[in-house]
Amino acid sequence: xKTFTVAKAVTALMLAGLVLLPLYSQLSGNxxxxxxxxxxxxxxxxxxxxxxxxxxxxxxxFGHAAYLGIGGYAVGMLAQEGVGSGFIQFPVALxxxxxxxxxxxxxxxxxxxxxxxxxxxxxxxxxxxxxxGLARYGGDDGLTIYKRSDFSGLVNLSNRTQFYYLxxxxxxxxxxxxxxxxNSRFGLVLQGLRSNxxxxxxxxxxxxxxxxxxxxxxxxxxxxxxxxxxNNTDFVSPAAMYWTRSGDLxxxxxxxxxxxxxxxxxGAVVYLLLEEFLSQLTEYWALIMGPMLLLIVLxxxxxxxxxxxxxxxx
Amino acid sequence: xxxxxxxxxRLVRRFGGIIATDNVSLDVAxxxxxxxxxxxxxxxxxxxxxxxxxxEPHSGSVSLAGRDITYLPAYRRCALxxxxxxxxxSLLLDFTAADNVALAAQAHAGTSFRFFADAxxxxxLRDAAHAALDRVGLAHRADVLVSRLSHGERRQIELAVALAxxxxxxxxxxxxxxxxxxxxxxxxxxxxxxxxEVSIVLVEHDMPAVFALADRISVLVYGRxxxxxxxxxxxxxxxxxxxxxxxxxxxxxxx
Numbered sequence: 001x002k003t004f005t006v007a008k009a010v011t012a013l014m015l016a017g018l019v020l021l022p023l024y025s026q027l028s029g030n031x032x033x034x035x036x037x038x039x040x041x042x043x044x045x046x047x048x049x050x051x052x053x054x055x056x057x058x059x060x061x062f063g064h065a066a067y068l069g070i071g072g073y074a075v076g077m078l079a080q081e082g083v084g085s086g087f088i089q090f091p092v093a094l095x096x097x098x099x100x101x102x103x104x105x106x107x108x109x110x111x112x113x114x115x116x117x118x119x120x121x122x123x124x125x126x127x128x129x130x131x132x133g134l135a136r137y138g139g140d141d142g143l144t145i146y147k148r149s150d151f152s153g154l155v156n157l158s159n160r161t162q163f164y165y166l167x168x169x170x171x172x173x174x175x176x177x178x179x180x181x182x183n184s185r186f187g188l189v190l191q192g193l194r195s196n197x198x199x200x201x202x203x204x205x206x207x208x209x210x211x212x213x214x215x216x217x218x219x220x221x222x223x224x225x226x227x228x229x230x231n232n233t234d235f236v237s238p239a240a241m242y243w244t245r246s247g248d249l250x251x252x253x254x255x256x257x258x259x260x261x262x263x264x265x266x267g268a269v270v271y272l273l274l275e276e277f278l279s280q281l282t283e284y285w286a287l288i289m290g291p292m293l294l295l296i297v298l299x300x301x302x303x304x305x306x307x308x309x310x311x312x313x314x
Numbered sequence: 315x316x317x318x319x320x321x322x323x324r325l326v327r328r329f330g331g332i333i334a335t336d337n338v339s340l341d342v343a344x345x346x347x348x349x350x351x352x353x354x355x356x357x358x359x360x361x362x363x364x365x366x367x368x369x370e371p372h373s374g375s376v377s378l379a380g381r382d383i384t385y386l387p388a389y390r391r392c393a394l395x396x397x398x399x400x401x402x403x404s405l406l407l408d409f410t411a412a413d414n415v416a417l418a419a420q421a422h423a424g425t426s427f428r429f430f431a432d433a434x435x436x437x438x439l440r441d442a443a444h445a446a447l448d449r450v451g452l453a454h455r456a457d458v459l460v461s462r463l464s465h466g467e468r469r470q471i472e473l474a475v476a477l478a479x480x481x482x483x484x485x486x487x488x489x490x491x492x493x494x495x496x497x498x499x500x501x502x503x504x505x506x507x508x509x510x511e512v513s514i515v516l517v518e519h520d521m522p523a524v525f526a527l528a529d530r531i532s533v534l535v536y537g538r539x540x541x542x543x544x545x546x547x548x549x550x551x552x553x554x555x556x557x558x559x560x561x562x563x564x565x566x567x568x569x
Contacts, residue, residue, distance in 0.1 A: 185426045185433040192417050195406040202366065202400070203479060204392035204421035213427070 007308035011262045014269065018168060022161045034160050036276060041167045042228045044268035045174055047252040049221035052178050054250070055259030056187065057214045058194030062117045063104070063124025064249050067097045067219050069131055069241030071226020076143040076236040086149030086157070090227050097223025098216050100127070105215035109208050124241055131238040142237025149231055157231050167228050171265070174221050179261055181217070190214055255296060257305025266304050317380045319344045319483055319513050320365070325374035327360055334360040335371065336537035342483065347505075347514045349524045352534035353557075358517045359401060361534065362487050365515070366398045367391045379482065392421065395482035399472040399489055401517075405460045411471050412456040416443035418478035446478040447471075450504060466497040473504065483513045490520045502526060525549070533557070 018041065025034040046068060053059045074093035083089065108119045137143045148157040157163045181187045192200045193207050201207060230236040239245070248271070256267020274292070278285035300307040318341035327335040334357040342348045352358050363369035365376060367388035375384045383391050397418075406414050413434070419442035420426055420433065433439065447453045450470040455463060460471060469489060476484055489505070490498050502523050508514065509527070518524050524531065525545045532542040535557045541548060548554055 180430045180432075183432045183434060184430055185420055185428040185436075187429075188413065188417060188420070188433050189426045192406050192409065195408055196404060198368075199400075199404045199406060200417075201388045202392065202398055202404075203418040203475060204389045205417075205426065206387070206389045210426070 005309070006311045007305055010308055011266070014262075014266060022164055026161075031160070034164055036272075038160070038164045038167055038232055039229075040269055040272045041164070041171050042225050042232060043249070043252070043272060044265045045167070045171045045228070046222050046225035047249050047256070047264035047268045048171070048174055048178060049218045049225065050249045051253045051258060051260075051264040052181070052218040052221070053214055054253055055263070056178075056182055056194065057190050057211060057218075059109075059211060059215065060113075060117045061108075061120045061215075061218075062243070062246050062250065063120035063122075063127075064218075064222055065241045065243070065245035066100065066104075066124040066127040067222035068226040068229055068245065069127060069236070069238065070097050070100055071223035071228075072230035072236035072240050073131060073134075073137070073143070073226075074223075075149060075227045075230045076145050077137055079145050079147060079149075080137060080143060084147050084150045086151040089149050090224070093223050093227040094220045097219045097226070101216040101219030102212070105212045105219075109211055109215070121243055121246070124246055125243060128238050128241045128243075131241065138237070140238065142235055142239070145230060145234045145236065148234065149227070163231070167232075170224060170228065174224070175261060175265065177221075182261070186210065186213070251293060255293060255303050257303035260303075260305040263303055263305040270304065318342055319346075319379055320515065321375075321377045322361075322365070323375045323377075325361070325364060325371050325376065327357075327364060327369065327371045334537050335364065338374070338534070338537070338539055340532050340539060340542060342513060342515055344482075344513055346529045347509045347516060347527055349516045349518060349528035349531045350534055351518065351521070351524055351531060356534040357537040358534055359487065360537075362398070362485055362515075362517055365485055366396065389421075392479060392481075395480075396485065397476040397479045397481035397483070398485040399469075399476050399487060401487040401491060403465070403468045403472055405468060405471055405475070407461040408459065410457050410459055411447060411452060411463065411467075411474075412440070412443045414460055414471060415446050415474045415478045416440060418475045419443055419446070422479050442478055443474075446474040449477055449508075450474045451500070466493055469493060469497075469501065470504070473508075477508070477512075481512060483515065484508070485515045485517075487517050488519060489516070490518060490523055498523065 021037050022034060025031060050061065050064045053061055071093040074096050075089045078089045078092060104120065104123045108116055111119055132140045155162050155166050157166065189200065189205055189210050193210060197207050252267035252271045253264045255271055256265065257263025274289060278288050296303065302309065320342040322338055322340045325335050325338045326333065338361060350358055350361065360369065364371045367386055370385065375382055377383060378394055378396055381394065383394065416439045419439050423438060444453060444456060447456050450473050452467060452470050452474065455467060460468060463471065473489065490501055493501060498520060505527055516524065516527065528545055530542065530544055531548045532539050533548060533554050540557060541551045541554050
């Protein structure tokens with residue numbers, strides 16, 4: 001537990017960097033970097049939530065971006081209707097995500113493997129088209145949020161630094177929760193089911209209900225990310241739930257290391273920084289990004305965390 | 315007469331035109347070790363799958379301690395005290411031996427919807443796991459990943475997992491499959507010990523082992539029980555000799 005590993009050192013460095021980032025931003029006067037990293041932290045939160053079902057639960061959900069949209073629309077629609085309090089908006093975002101997860105999970109978990117991937121994708125696309133049809137809330141064009149969630153002076157979301165730290169606290173909180181869950185009774189059952197479902201049933205565990213509960217917890221975590229993301233961009237649109245966004249989240253998780261605690265966070269940081277960097281260099285950045293990701297996935301089994309782990313062994 | 319622990323009554327299971335289980339009836343008394351033998355394709359695994367709940371019969375019934383369990387799912391039967399081992403080793407390969415066994419104990423010790431406390435630090439579960447591992451002689455391998463254990467050791471873990479749920483009845487599907495001579499002998503010894511504590515249904519190909527262990531033997535041929543009785547009676551039974559043992563006459567020890 002107390003041994004030094006490269007992976008731990010890199011993780012610690014990254015976390016320290018995330019904590020100190022606003023200081024750097026202030027000293028250097030670089031406001032852009034804070035905005036960029038707020039987005040990175042929020043999407044890292046979404047990736048961490050996906051990792052809970054994908055990495056620990058072994059359920060390949062290809063529709064996780066739906067929760068980004070649901071969380072975002074909960075904030076946007078309430079704001080539009082004049083309910084500006086974050087104490088209402090955020091619980092509604094979580095409840096809406098949980099409701100969606102219960103229904104979709106109960107239906108999707110009847111299938112396995114590639115069918116599970118396809119059905120979660122199909123439901124997310126349905127959510128996308130439903131949002132596109134909400135004429136009152138901007139339809140295809142999306143919905144502008146004129147006022148960020150109001151937490152009555154507790155935190156001010158319009159203050160860049162405070163908002164960044166709120167997002168970071170949410171990320172740390174969620175990673176901490178996932179850590180506790182992974183080692184709990186529930187988490188062991190979940191990982192047992194990932195490993196060998198038939199065996200788990202034979203020793204007395206009804207698999208579906210554990211997987212469904214996991215699906216719901218993960219969905220709520222991602223719904224939180226959605227609510228934060230909408231506040232960050234002051235805008236929510238159907239594009240937040242488009243399937244390519246679900247794919248982005250999957251890539252972050254796989255890139256960083258599925259089933260590891262901080263892998264998805266590292267994955268999100270690396271993926272989004274690369275995207276930012278390469279898109280400044282060339283318009284055809286995806287041409288560089290694609291092969292790079294391919295190489296990491298092909299040769300670095302276990303993602304970046306896996307690579308770092310092997311470094312340690314020599 | 316006392317209610318048998320396991321009662322199988324006129325069980326039928328068809329696959330298309332083939333009747334894999336044909337009107338099978340058998341009783342297992344509490345404390346008994348009941349062996350089921352039969353040539354390949356006799357329907358032994360089909361029968362076991364219906365007992366464990368992985369396959370539904372077309373007619374007939376299965377009851378455990380007087381309770382009808384014919385259509386209960388596998389996990390409910392397990393809660394009622396029915397544990398099984400798999401013919402082909404089926405463990406959580408990326409878990410340690412102790413974790414594999416502790417999960418079986420956990421399934422029978424309160425709810426698993428606990429999300430916060432570290433389950434590996436629950437003393438009750440760890441103790442139960444170590445006791446079961448000790449029982450099969452693998453306590454010293456507790457913290458090794460199952461994927462790194464030998465085939466023989468995995469067969470023993472299978473048993474430990476089954477034991478950890480404190481079953482009333484143990485269904486063992488070919489526990490000797492793939493074991494070497496010394497490993498087999500150790501397994502027979504272990505089963506000799508276990509049968510004092512728990513009733514066992516044993517499906518096995520290893521004839522010397524079966525005749526050494528069983529109180530009663532049922533012989534399954536083409537899905538039908540053609541004979542049932544104590545080892546001496548089975549050895550003397552002409553139908554059994556013709557149908558199954560006749561080919562090699564290897565009923566006597568290591569013939």
